Amino acid sequence: MRADAALLIVDPQNDFMPGGALAVPHGDEIIPAINRLALRFDKVILTQDWHSPGHISFASSHPGKLPFSTIDLPYGTQVLWPDHCVQGTRGADFAERLSVPQAQAVIRKGFHAHTDSYSAFLEADRKTHTGLAGLLRERGVSTVYLCGLALDFCVAWSALDARAAGFEAIVIEDACRAIDTNGSLDQAQRAFASAGVQRVTSDVFS
Ligand code: VGL
Ligand code: ZN
Numbered sequence: 596m597r598a599d600a601a602l603l604i605v606d607p608q609n610d611f612m613p614g615g616a617l618a619v620p621h622g623d624e625i626i627p628a629i630n631r632l633a634l635r636f637d638k639v640i641l642t643q644d645w646h647s648p649g650h651i652s653f654a655s656s657h658p659g660k661l662p663f664s665t666i667d668l669p670y671g672t673q674v675l676w677p678d679h680c681v682q683g684t685r686g687a688d689f690a691e692r693l694s695v696p697q698a699q700a701v702i703r704k705g706f707h708a709h710t711d712s713y714s715a716f717l718e719a720d721r722k723t724h725t726g727l728a729g730l731l732r733e734r735g736v737s738t739v740y741l742c743g744l745a746l747d748f749c750v751a752w753s754a755l756d757a758r759a760a761g762f763e764a765i766v767i768e769d770a771c772r773a774i775d776t777n778g779s780l781d782q783a784q785r786a787f788a789s790a791g792v793q794r795v796t797s798d799v800f801s
Contacts, residue, residue, distance in 0.1 A: 605743030
């Protein structure tokens with residue numbers, strides 16, 4: 596791929612694989628496709644969900660609350676999740692079959708105890724930047740292709756924030772899988788349309 600394009604591989608981690616703490620249905624199926632896709636790009640960046648123990652996004656941190664329910668936090672509504680991607684655990688490691696040794700950076704996110712971050716660019720407080728926009732700009736990137744997990748959460752928020760930061764954003768849909776809870780997938784697809792996030796399939800690379 597041209598030097599002004601980057602592939603952002605979102606959260607390809609054990610806890611999002613079948614059997615993981617927050618398994619995304621069929622999440623493992625996309626790993627071979629991601630490995631192949633990554634060979635087409637000069638610039639490959641990974642994201643890694645990386646929560647502190649007892650993170651505010653965990654249902655277990657809110658007595659009486661169940662996973663997949665919501666609470667209101669100072670920054671807005673937060674979906675509560677099973678404990679997942681805890682810093683330094685095997686669940687937070689990249690999936691075993693992921694093979695992208697050429698990746699040039701790993702952006703960790705969600706490490707602030709009181710703030711979640713689905714987006715690779717901007718935390719859920721919508722104020723705290725991860726530094727990814729600056730990194731991409733300084734490396735001459737203007738177009739961000741996205742793949743990974745989950746399409747309706749971390750991929751979606753990252754794609755929308757890429758657009759908001761002035762990048763072209765293109766989601767490679769067959770190299771993503773969704774959680775699809777409470778209409779989240781429909782909502783993401785509507786948001787892509789209104790924000791100008793493009794959707795392609797990986798055959799455009801073959
Ligand atoms: C994600 C929910 C919670 C994701 C991360 O990677 O899409 N979803 N943490
Ligand atoms: Zn998370």
